Amino acid sequence: MKYKKLLRRAFLFSLVLIIITGNKPGASAYSNPNTTLRIGLYYDNDTLASANLEAKVGNGFEFGYFTSDRNFVSLGAISETKITMMKDLNMYLGSDYKYYDAEPQSIKDIVGCYHILLDSSADSYAAAVSIAGNYGDAFPAYYNGVWRVCVGSYTSYDGAQAAMAQRGISGTAMSASSACITVTITGTTKIIFEFDCGSNLSLAVSAIDGTDSTGTAKKAQSWFKGRSYYGAFEYTRLTGKNITVVNIVDIEDYVKGVIPYEMGPGWPAEALKAQALCARTYGAARVNNHKSKGFDLCNTTCCQAYCGTDGANADTDKAVDETAGLYVLHNGELCDTVFHSSDGGATEHSENVFYAAEPYLRGVKDNFESMVNTGYASWSFTYSADEITWILRQKGFNCGNIVSITPTYTENGNIYSLKFTDSNGKSWTFSKSNAGSILYSSSLKKYTYSQRFTVVSSDNSGVALYVNSASNPVQDNTGLYAVGTGGEIRALGNTGQLSVITASGQETVSILGSGVTQSGSSYIVSGSGWGHNVGMSQYGANAMAKLGYTYEDIIKFYYTGVSIG
Template identity: 40%
Template sequence: MNKRKKSILSLFLAALLLVSWLPAPPARATAADPILRIGLYYGSNGLPAANLQNVTGCGSGYRLGYFSGDQFVSLLETSTVEITVVKDKQLYINEKKDYYDVAPASYHTVIRPYHLQTSRTFSSASQAQNFAQSLSSLGAFPAYVNGSYVVRIGQYSSTSEAQAAQRAVSAQAGAVSVCGYSESCYTVTKTGTNTILFELDSGGNYLGIQPMGAAKTQTWFKGFKYCGAFEYKRMQGNDLTVINVVGLTDYVKGVIPYEMSASWPAEALKAQALCTKSYSMNSLGKHSSQGFDLCNSTDCQVYQGTNAANANSDSAVDAVYGQYILYGGQIAQAYYHASSGGSTEDVENIWTSYVPYLRGVEDTYLKNPVNWSAAFTNETVAAILRSKGYSVGNVTNVYVSHTTSHGNVDGLTVEQDSGKDLVFSKSSARSILNSSAYGVSILSHRYTISGGSGSGGGNVGGFTINGQPFSSLSGMYAIGSGGIVGSVSSSSLSAITGSGTVSIPATQKAKANSGTYTVTGTGNGHHIGLSQWGANGMANAGFSYEDIIKFYFTGVQVGPAA
């Protein structure tokens, strides 16, 4: 089944490197369904306010509290189904229930960050809620501050405004003090209003919200439905970082339909689920500096909750519950991409380190190679490189300068009239010329470059023997033990080394007098690990998900983690 074409040299190097290579253990102890933190909005995309709606409805609201590790600590319950978490700052709300830091042209409600706080503390949420209810005419609400329940009253825009109301309020509520803006405070409100339900300002605790209701509740957030709970962090006191706290199985169900069509064959979906799970467990803490494990974009894996999932994709995930891709007893780093275009690649040829199970294979069952093309000029290349920080003069030629034994490009050369060539290798051979601003997109490592009209076009061999450069194989012959064997072609050029015969990929150099180029390629992605369209082809050919995994990942097993 597996038609892998490895040279003797490659096997020799693999054996040497295997001695010193050990797979890294997962970042967190592996349970059957561990808890993950997935960043939904963060950094420059942080939110001043985040709306939630419990899908269950019918008064099934939320538990408000915080997380201690992966355990949720409930401080207070509310039956309100639509709530909004806001940072402790003055915010403006318009008719569409949008929230703004700066007053828009039209708004109807203001949430103000200064309050009065009673001197009494309470041992339970119900006691604080009852006292707040007795002061409802003053706009009182319960809060949890530095480990104690208290009651806060009113909303004011400044300290002076709160102080002006202090005497009148104390006549009803007893001694009160002014509490102002806090970078560690989270305010929970009824959506679209300035009615405050609860505040949390308790040192290092971040606000956690857990939906109540059915055994498996879901929550609407920003047009997507999510399982699990939510956590909010104000990193350095800024806008809200919004995190979905969710079990691995539910997370994978929210990844699968965005990384692979939910209508695809079950065995392909199971293989994808294993890749997603194994990748996730090896990548926990990737975004720890931002307060979560993984993000919801292509930087990690695309995750958008339950919207696009169906029974087919969900059952595929359930079928591999508790299983992972393993190498040497450890969870393997299971990279994947859309389409190899014909062959996956040895990881060290694209990224940096040798990994024994990430070896290139001929994508035998791929039925949809994803054909594509792109066009650019010398001027375009120069402009793209300058935009990426390179000092570039006049570009005179662009060509593929090296391909791997699997036929994928890992070397791209840009010639300049100054004589100083720029050579881009490994992953840069695919990414360096990509630019949405200039309309250039090289989708994979499997491509050729040809020149424009009138340039002569085509590709020619480029190589050196004993320091002598040659641009053509014409008139060259191979010599064997019995004499001349035959003419040499660029499609089957090899050299004999101490380790055996090694193929030598020919340089593809575009003769582009016009300075116009066409890139023609197949495949989509980095070519490492599982080819999704190849997995689709294997599933349609009757292979199981284990067959698929073992085809694309050399020497692995499928089973529970230790």
């Protein structure tokens, strides 16, 4: 029944949209000034002493640097397909053929960081390679914008000095700055080149496009730490420490590395396209999100999960290609297209969850999502008053025993605030996303998965009021009317309790209304959905796509008043 009704509505809805969108084809195309994104892969506490890179598809690597306007300047190319970028320190090659900056149990060899710097400079990488060819163990070095040639690798200054005398080479014993990156052939101590431009420029390495076994041209992909990526890699030793690794990638290739991890690859095409639009717009809107760390977006859910090309398949790539260059816009500006897994029945206004009111982030009642299995359609946890007291204290609130909870709800029926009162009459109020998370406790294995839940004293359970077999009890009397025997209609005041006549006589019904204080020895927290409830519901998009809606319909349902261009 419900399904048919929705189908009918779906049909009408899409007709209306065809008329609207048909009037202005491509009216407001957005010209993105930042189609190249910088994505942090290893940073903060995850910086690396050495970083391997292996060509997956391609013919060797080009190396150089990126200018501040994100253009790659190539300095030279190598045909090697397995290279390692490492700190220019004495680096140990273990007998496991991995590199260590501290001596491992079993050493095979050492990449020494002291060299003999030849007096002359070279005009180009090729010229430096040519000079280096005169020595068995020399390599080109790009130091502060000038090509030089270094000979040998020694573990001490004295060692380099002694070798210089012994070998009769005219030069200077030296070690480069704490910004220097040494590049070797992976698994060996053979240095290919060094790059040290202090804090001015960072070494960038980009795989060269290649061909597959049939000779068809293929965009280069590189393996790094077990994942493959399009684009280039940049290596920076911030403050002279370990290496921060940034993937510098075209926004379309970035989106190809996001949607398989944000939505299952088997999802309907229109849902994948809606996700591609969200991921692209979100990425473009957050250029410089982590500017102080040297990149735009990180690769975790802090920004958006991004794991390179491995999870992509023909369907997910197609969803990106078919929406290439399209963004979600409001008044011609990029929208902050936040999204979540499932809304449990209604999304929420942005200002009721995390920040200022965005005109396009309006909560909507979602009748689509319940048609698919979200895995979080309904969940419920019972907390004793003692457990609630314990959680609050654990989270740093110096409260007495909690004796009551007063929840308030938004007009869409999501949680807005929770006020906890202790036996001394003191109270603590948490609102918006804090209301959503304050009762979340991994230790107790009791969770609030979304912003959509109710908190009811167990003393009130079982006598809540349900209207027309709704899955959630009535939270608010507004809109409820009593019809008298003479047909008179009277609005029910928004009190905490109502009396109803049942087969067993008069019973009190609790209205779990906004601002109605719940008190007792335990509380039932029950809800639906998973995520922050703002913007697009991914499962809702899935359901809409299954009903025949297009990606445009999906985007315009979850983001109010937007255009696509």
